[in-house]
Amino acid sequence: MSNFHIGVDLGGTHLRAALVNTQDGQILTSQKEPTHAHEGHQPVMERMVYLIQAVLQEAGIPIENIGGIGVGVPGTPDLLTGDVKFLPNLPGNWRDVPLSRFLNQQLKLPVYLLNDVRCVALAEWRFGAGRGVENMVCYAIGTGIGGGVVLNGKLHLGIDGTAGELGHQVVELNGVPCGCGGRGCLEMYASGPAIAAMGAKFVLHGHTTRIGELVNYDIGKITAATVVIAANEGDPTAQFILQQAGSYLGIAVSSVIVTLSPQKIVFGGGVAEAGDLLLGPVRKTIIERVHMVPLDKVQFVRAELGNQAGLVGAAYWPVVCTQK
Amino acid sequence: MSNFHIGVDLGGTHLRAALVNTQDGQILTSQKEPTHAHEGHQPVMERMVYLIQAVLQEAGIPIENIGGIGVGVPGTPDLLTGDVKFLPNLPGNWRDVPLSRFLNQQLKLPVYLLNDVRCVALAEWRFGAGRGVENMVCYAIGTGIGGGVVLNGKLHLGIDGTAGELGHQVVELNGVPCGCGGRGCLEMYASGPAIAAMGAKFVLHGHTTRIGELVNYDIGKITAATVVIAANEGDPTAQFILQQAGSYLGIAVSSVIVTLSPQKIVFGGGVAEAGDLLLGPVRKTIIERVHMVPLDKVQFVRAELGNQAGLVGAAYWPVVCTQK
Numbered sequence: 001m002s003n004f005h006i007g008v009d010l011g012g013t014h015l016r017a018a019l020v021n022t023q024d025g026q027i028l029t030s031q032k033e034p035t036h037a038h039e040g041h042q043p044v045m046e047r048m049v050y051l052i053q054a055v056l057q058e059a060g061i062p063i064e065n066i067g068g069i070g071v072g073v074p075g076t077p078d079l080l081t082g083d084v085k086f087l088p089n090l091p092g093n094w095r096d097v098p099l100s101r102f103l104n105q106q107l108k109l110p111v112y113l114l115n116d117v118r119c120v121a122l123a124e125w126r127f128g129a130g131r132g133v134e135n136m137v138c139y140a141i142g143t144g145i146g147g148g149v150v151l152n153g154k155l156h157l158g159i160d161g162t163a164g165e166l167g168h169q170v171v172e173l174n175g176v177p178c179g180c181g182g183r184g185c186l187e188m189y190a191s192g193p194a195i196a197a198m199g200a201k202f203v204l205h206g207h208t209t210r211i212g213e214l215v216n217y218d219i220g221k222i223t224a225a226t227v228v229i230a231a232n233e234g235d236p237t238a239q240f241i242l243q244q245a246g247s248y249l250g251i252a253v254s255s256v257i258v259t260l261s262p263q264k265i266v267f268g269g270g271v272a273e274a275g276d277l278l279l280g281p282v283r284k285t286i287i288e289r290v291h292m293v294p295l296d297k298v299q300f301v302r303a304e305l306g307n308q309a310g311l312v313g314a315a316y317w318p319v320v321c322t323q324k
Numbered sequence: 325m326s327n328f329h330i331g332v333d334l335g336g337t338h339l340r341a342a343l344v345n346t347q348d349g350q351i352l353t354s355q356k357e358p359t360h361a362h363e364g365h366q367p368v369m370e371r372m373v374y375l376i377q378a379v380l381q382e383a384g385i386p387i388e389n390i391g392g393i394g395v396g397v398p399g400t401p402d403l404l405t406g407d408v409k410f411l412p413n414l415p416g417n418w419r420d421v422p423l424s425r426f427l428n429q430q431l432k433l434p435v436y437l438l439n440d441v442r443c444v445a446l447a448e449w450r451f452g453a454g455r456g457v458e459n460m461v462c463y464a465i466g467t468g469i470g471g472g473v474v475l476n477g478k479l480h481l482g483i484d485g486t487a488g489e490l491g492h493q494v495v496e497l498n499g500v501p502c503g504c505g506g507r508g509c510l511e512m513y514a515s516g517p518a519i520a521a522m523g524a525k526f527v528l529h530g531h532t533t534r535i536g537e538l539v540n541y542d543i544g545k546i547t548a549a550t551v552v553i554a555a556n557e558g559d560p561t562a563q564f565i566l567q568q569a570g571s572y573l574g575i576a577v578s579s580v581i582v583t584l585s586p587q588k589i590v591f592g593g594g595v596a597e598a599g600d601l602l603l604g605p606v607r608k609t610i611i612e613r614v615h616m617v618p619l620d621k622v623q624f625v626r627a628e629l630g631n632q633a634g635l636v637g638a639a640y641w642p643v644v645c646t647q648k
Contacts, residue, residue, distance in 0.1 A: 135482060149583065151475050158459060158585020158617070165616035169579040171497065173571065181615040182578075247497065254506075255493040255579050259473065261482020291505040292489035293482070 001322070002067035004028075006052055006109070007315030009072045009116060011035060012090055015044065017051040018308075019059045020315035022067070025127030027308060029059040041084075041092040045099060049106045068110040068318030069103060070119070072310050077113035079161045084113065088179075112321045118164055119313030120303075121148020122155050124266050126316055128304040135262040138303070139166055139253070142269035145187045151260070155320065167191065169252040189248035192224035192271050198241045199227040209237035228274045242274055243281045250285025257286065261293045268303025275302070325646070326391035328352075330376055330433070331639030333396045333440060335359060336414055339368065341375040342632075343383045344639035346391070349451030351632060353383040365408075365416040369423060373430045392434040392642030393427060394443070396634050401437035403485045408437065412503075436645045442488055443637030444627075445472020446479050448590050450640055452628040459586040462627070463490055463577070466593035469511045475584070479644065491515065493576040513572035516548035516595050522565045523551040533561035552598045566598055567605045574609025581610065585617045592627025599626070 003023045009016040018030035031054050033047060048071075056063055071077075075087035075094070082100025100111040114122070121130075121138035125148075130136040136150045145167030149156040156163050167187035168180050175184020188194055199222045203212040210230035215221040230238035253265055267279060283300055305312060327347045333340040342354035355378050357371060372395075380387055395401075399411035399418070406424025424435040438446070445454075445462035449472075454460040460474040469491030473480040480487045491511035492504050499508020512518055523546045527536040534554035539545040554562035577589055591603060607624055629636060 151480060152478065154476065156475060156584065159587065159621045160585075160618060162617040163583065163585035165582040165585075168582045168614070168616050170575045170613055173495065173575055182613040184575075184613075251494045251497055251508075252579070255576070256583060258489040258492045259487065259580060259583065260480065261484075261487035261489075263483065289494055289506040289508075290492070292492050293486040294484060297483045 002065055004061060004065055005067045005315040005318050006055065006069040007072070007119075007311040007313070008048060008052065008069065009119070009310045009314060010044070010048070010074065010090070011116075012037065012074065015047060015051055016311055017048070017055045018311040018315060019055050019061065019066075020312055022316050022319050025123065025312050025316070027311065029055050030311060031055050031058065035090075037090045037092045039092065041094050041097050044092060045097075045102050049103065052103075052107060063107065063109065066109055068112065068322070069107065070314035070317035071099065071103070071111065071113050072116035072119035072314040073099070073113055074116050076160065076162070077115065079113070079157065082111060082113055110318060110322070112318045114314065114317045115146070115161060115164075116310050116314075117146030118148045118155060118161065119317065120268060120309040121150065121164065121266075121313070122316055122320070123305055123309040123313030124268060124303050125150045125155070127312060128309060129266045129301045130264050133263040135260060136264040136266060137166070137256050137260065137262050138266040138268060139249070139272075140269040140303075141191060141249070141267065141271040143192050145191050145269075149260070166252065166256070169255060171248045171251050186248060186252045190245040190271070195224040195227050195241060195245050195271065196222050198244065199230075199238065202237050202241070207237055210235035211238055224271050224274070228277065231274070231277045239277065242277045246278045246281025247285050249278070250282040251289065253282060254286050254289040257290050257293050257298060263297065264299045264301060266301055266303050268305075268309065272302060326389055328385060328389055329391045329639040329642050330379065330393040331396070331443075331635040331637070332372060332376065332393065333443070333634045333638060334368070334372070334398065334414070335440075336361065336398065339371060339375055340635055341372070341379045342635040342639060343379050343385065344636055346640050346643050349447065349636050349640070351635065353379050354635060355379050355382065359414075361414045361416045363416065365418050365421050368416060369421075369426050373427065376427075376431060387431065387433065390433055392436065392646070393431065394638035394641035395423065395427070395435065395437050396440035396443035396638040397423075397437055398440050400484065400486070401439065403437070403481065406435060406437055434642060434646075436642045438638065438641045439470070439485060439488075440634050440638075441470030442472045442479060442485065443641065444470075444592060444633040445474065445488065445590075445637070446640055446644070447629055447633040447637030448592060448627050449474045449479070451636060452633060453590045453625045454588050457587040459584060460588040460590060461490070461580050461584065461586050462590040462592060463573070463596075464593040464627075465515060465573070465591065465595040467516050469515050469593075473584070490576065490580070493579060495572045495575050510572060510576045514569040514576075514595070519548040519551050519565060519569050519595065520546050522568065523554075523562065526561050526565070531561055534559035535562055548595050548598070552601065555598070555601045563601065566601045570602045570605025571609050573602070574606040575613065577606060578610050578613040581614050581617050581622060587621065588623045588625060590625055590627050592629075592633065596626060
C-alpha cells in the first residue's frame with residue numbers, strides 16, 4: 001500500500017489539494033484555487049482534476065504511486081456510492097452529484113468522500129492534538145460548529161456518516177431558531193457569527209465597548225475576531241460575550257463527556273484561537289457540571305494542525321477506508 | 325466456553341441472582357433476598373455467596389459447568405481490579421471493597437463487575453429491544469436516570485466504565501442543583517422523583533388535579549406512577565407534567581442523536597412504562613430539533629426485558645469480558 005495520498009478540500013471560497021505522506025501526516029505539496037462555486041458543480045469538479053494533476057506534477061510523483069484520493073466536502077456525502085448528496089452552503093446545485101465516479105474516471109484512482117469537519121477530526125486524532133488516545137471528541141468552531149467522534153480508535157460514522165454534528169446539540173430548551181430547522185442549537189450560541197452578533201447587539205444598544213471602536217462603529221464589520229481583540233485588550237463586554245459562548249460550549253461538552261467519557265476533547269476552528277478567553281469558561285463550566293466522570297483523566301486541548309487538518313484528514317480517509 | 329453464567333444484581337432493597345443461558349438470554353432459575361445493606365458490606369457479600377449457591381442447587385447444575393459470575397452494582401466498580409470503588413446510594417461503606425476477589429475465593433469462578441444500568445443496556449442490546457443493531461443508546465428512567473451506549477457492536481465503557489451517565493446530560497443552563505454536584509441535569513427534570521415532585525407542587529399550589537385525589541391529598545404519597553395514572557384518566561395537569569418531562573428527555577436524546585447518530589434508542593425503567601404519555605413528547609421534541617441525522621433511520625423503542633434486564637446483562641458481562 002502506498003504512503004502517498006491526495007487530500008482535497010472543497011471549500012466555499014477555495015478548492016485545495018495536497019499530496020500527503022499518510023505515514024506521518026506531512027504535506028509534501030499543496031495548491032489552491034478559487035472554488036467559483038456559482039459556476040456550477042461541473043466546472044468545479046473539472047478544476048478539482050486539474051488541481052490534483054498540478055499537485056502531482058509539482059511533486060514529481062507518478063500517479064501510479066498514489067494510493068488514493070480523499071475529498072472533504074462541506075455537507076453530506078453518500079459514503080456507499082461516493083455521490084455528494086447535499087451541500088447546504090455551496091451554490092452550484094450539489095445534489096446527488098457523482099463526484100467520486102467523475103474523479104475516478106478522470107484520474108484512475110480510488111476516491112473516497114467524507115464530511116469536511118470529520119476530516120479535521122480524523123487528522124487531529126491520527127496526527128494532531130488527539131493522537132495516542134482511543135476515544136476523542138473534536139469540536140471545530142468557526143462559521144458553523146461541527147465535529148467528529150473517534151471511538152475505540154475509529155472515526156465513528158453513525159447513520160450515513162452523520163455522527164459528530166456537535167453544533168446541533170441543544171443547549172437551550174426554548175432557544176432561538178437555528179438554520180438547521182431546530183431551536184436552541186449550540187451553533188446559535190458559540191459559533192463565530194453568534195459571537196459577532198452578540199458583539200453587534202451590545203454596540204447597537206449603546207454599551208460602551210471597545211468592539212465598536214475597533215470597527216469605527218460600522219456594525220456590519222464586527223466579527224468574532226473583533227470581539228476576541230477587544231477581550232484581549234481588557235474590554236469587559238467582549239470578555240462577557242466570550243464567557244457566555246464558552247459557558248454554552250461547556251454545557252454541550254459536559255453532556256458529551258457524561259455520555260462518552262472520552263480521554264480527550266480537542267477544540268479547533270478559528271474561534272478556538274480565542275484561547276483561554278473562550279476555553280477558560282468552557283473548562284470552568286465542565287468542572288462545575290461534570291461529576292460522574294473522573295475529569296483528571298480527561299484532557300482538554302487545542303487543535304494542532306490548523307487549517308491543514310482538513311486536507312490531511314481527507315488524504316488519510318482512503319487509508320481508513322481500505323484498512324482490513 | 326460454557327453457556328451458563330450467573331448474574332447478580334446488588335440492589336438497594338433486594339439482592340438477586342440468576343442462572344442465565346447466555347446463548348439466548350433466558351433465565352433458568354433466579355432467587356432474591358432482602359439486601360439489608362445497613363448491616364455493612366461484609367454480610368451482604370456473604371449473603372451473595374449463599375444466594376448464588378442456592379440458585380445453583382435449585383438448577384441442579386454443577387459449579388464446574390458455570391462460565392463465570394457477573395455482578396451489577398449501583399455505582400462505580402473498578403473494572404481492572406474488580407473492587408467496588410463507590411456506591412453512592414447504598415449504606416454499608418462500599419468504598420474500595422474487593423467484591424470480585426471475595427466471590428472468587430468463595431466460589432472459585434471468575435467474577436466481573438459492571439455498573440447496574442450498563443448491565444441493563446447490555447442485555448437490551450444483546451437479547452432485548454436493541455438487538456440487531458451496531459449502535460444503540462439505552463436510557464433507564466427510574467429513581468435516577470442512567471444508561472448505556474453500545475457502539476460498533478460493543479458496550480462503550482469510557483474512562484473507568486463511566487460512559488453512559490445519561491441522567492447527567494445538562495438540559496438547563498441555569499438549572500436546579502442535582503445530587504451529583506452539578507446543575508440542570510436531566511435527572512432533575514425527567515426521573516421518577518422529578519415527576520413526582522412536579523405533581524406534588526401542583527397539588528400544593530391548589531391546582532385542581534386528579535393527582536391529589538389519588539393520594540387523598542397526602543402529598544408525600546405522590547409518585548411518578550400517581551401522575552401517570554392521573555394522566556391516563558385524562559387529567560390535563562398530569563399530562564402537562566409528563567409532557568414537560570418528555571420534552572426535557574427529548575432535548576437530551578436529541579443531543580445524543582446528533583453526536584452519535586445511533587440506529588436505536590431504547591427507553592427502559594419504571595418511568596418509561598408511562599408509554600406514549602411520556603415518549604410521545606420525547607419523539608415530538610426530537611422531530612422538532614434533530615435535522616442533521618435522518619430520523620427515518622433511527623428507531624425509538626421501549627425496553628423489552630423489564631426488571632430482568634439487569635440480571636441478564638450481569639450474566640452476559642463475563643461473556644463479553646472473555647471474548648477474544
